[in-house]
Amino acid sequence: MKSVSLLISPRAKNAYFNDYIDVAKAELAGLIGQQVDQHRTVAAMDFFDIEIDDAQLPLLASLSFVYGIFERHENKLIPMPVDVSYGLHEDFVFGAKFKGKTNELLTQMLINVGLQNISYKSIADVKLLDPMCGRATTLLWGMRYGMKTKGIEQDVKALGDIRQNVKKWCKVHRQKHQFSEGLIGGKTSKKKKAKFVEFTANNASMRVIEGDSTDARNLLEGQKFDLMVSDLPYGVQHFTSNKTRNPLAVLEACASDWSESLRPDGVMVLSFNSYIPKRRELIGVFEDFGLQALDFSAPHRMSESIVRDVVVFRKIK
Ligand SMILES: C[S@@+](CC[C@H](N)C(=O)[O-])C[C@H]1O[C@@H](n2cnc3c(N)ncnc32)[C@H](O)[C@@H]1O
Structure with a gap:
C-alpha cells in the first residue's frame, strides 16, 4: 500500500463546474470501492489523500479528474511518474x-x-x-x-x-x-x-x-x-x-x-x-x-x- 495524494485537474472545473469535487469523488469511489469524504485545498490546488495498492496506480492516472499523483512522505509530496500509455495522441x-x-x-x-x-x-x-x-x-x-x-x-x-x-x-x-x-x-x-x-x-x-x-x-x-x-x-x-x-x-x-x-x-x-x-x-x-x-x-x-x-x-x- 502507498499513501498518495491526487491533484485534481484544473480542466475538471471546465467539465464539472462548481460540483467538480463531488463528481471527482463519485468517479474515484467507483474505482477504489469506497467513498473519500475529505479533500484538501492548498493555494489553488485540490487534493484527495488516499491509500492505494501499487497495482492500481495506472488506473488512478486515467481517472478523468487526475492531473498528478504524489507520494506522501514525511509531510512532503513527491511526484510519481505514473503514465498511461494511450494509443493515440490527445x-x-x-x-x-x-x-x-x-x-x-x-x-x-x-x-x-x-x-x-x-x-x-x-x-x-x-x-x-x-x-x-x-x-x-x-x-x-x-x-x-x-x-x-x-x-x-x-x-x-x-x-x-x-x-x-x-x-x-x-x-x-x-x-x-x-x-x-x-x-x-x-x-x-x-x-x-x-x-x-x-x-x-x-x-x-x-x-x-x-x-x-x-x-x-x-x-x-x-x-x-x-x-x-x-x-x-x-x-x-x-x-x-x-x-x-x-x-x-x-x-x-x-x-x-x-x-x-x-x-x-x-x-x-x-x-x-x-x-x-x-x-x-x-x-x-x-x-x-x-x-x-x-x-x-x-x-x-x-x-x-x-x-x-x-x-x-x-x-x-
Ligand atoms: C450531446 S450530442 C453528442 C455529442 C458527441 N458526444 C460529441 O462529442 O460529438 C447528441 C447527439 O445525438 C444525436 N442524435 C439525436 N437523436 C438521434 C437519433 N435518433 N439517432 C442518431 N443520433 C441522434 C444528435 O444529432 C447529437 O449529435
Whole structure:
C-alpha cells in the first residue's frame, strides 16, 4: 500500500463546474470501492489523500479528474511518474472544437465508470458503442484506450467532419492508420443502405454509421457490445431526430434496440440533462427492456437550464 495524494485537474472545473469535487469523488469511489469524504485545498490546488495498492496506480492516472499523483512522505509530496500509455495522441480527442461537443473529461469519466462495472481480460477485447455519437468524441477516447468502437449519428454532416478531423491529426502526428468508407450491408444487400466511415490505428478502431439510432439493430447488423456510452441530446442545443426538445420520446423508440445491442452483464452509461428527462423517467424507459439502474450519479449544474447527471445500467442476463 502507498499513501498518495491526487491533484485534481484544473480542466475538471471546465467539465464539472462548481460540483467538480463531488463528481471527482463519485468517479474515484467507483474505482477504489469506497467513498473519500475529505479533500484538501492548498493555494489553488485540490487534493484527495488516499491509500492505494501499487497495482492500481495506472488506473488512478486515467481517472478523468487526475492531473498528478504524489507520494506522501514525511509531510512532503513527491511526484510519481505514473503514465498511461494511450494509443493515440490527445489531439485526436481534445484537438477539434465544434458546437455540441461533449466535454472530453466527462466523456472519459463515462467510459471509466463503464469499465469499472464490466469484467474483461484485456481492454482490446472491449467493444464500445456510442449510439448517438455526434462527431465521435467517445469513440476516439475508446480508441485511445485501445478498444474497438462503433457509433451511430443522424447528422448527415458528421461523417465528413469526422473524416477531416481524423485525417488532420494523422498527418500532424504522422499516425499510421487505415481509413475507409462504405455502405452497411455492402453492394449485395437489398436493405436500405447506410453510409459509414472507419478509422483503424494501433489495433484500435472506430466505425461511425450515419442513421437513426431507433434502427440501431439493423445498422449494427445484430452486433453485441460490452459497453455503451453516450451523451444524450440536451434538448436545448441538440435536437433529436424528430426535432423534439424532450429526448424521452426518441429514447423510448431506441430502448429495445439498444438493450438488444448490449451483451448480458454489459453496461450502458448515459449522461443527460436531469431537467428533461427526469432521472426516474429515464430509468423507467430502459428498465422495461431488461436494463437495471446501478447506484451511481454525478449531478453537476452547467447552466440555469441544465443540470447534467450520469446514469449507469446493467443488462440483466
Ligand atoms: C450531446 S450530442 C453528442 C455529442 C458527441 N458526444 C460529441 O462529442 O460529438 C447528441 C447527439 O445525438 C444525436 N442524435 C439525436 N437523436 C438521434 C437519433 N435518433 N439517432 C442518431 N443520433 C441522434 C444528435 O444529432 C447529437 O449529435
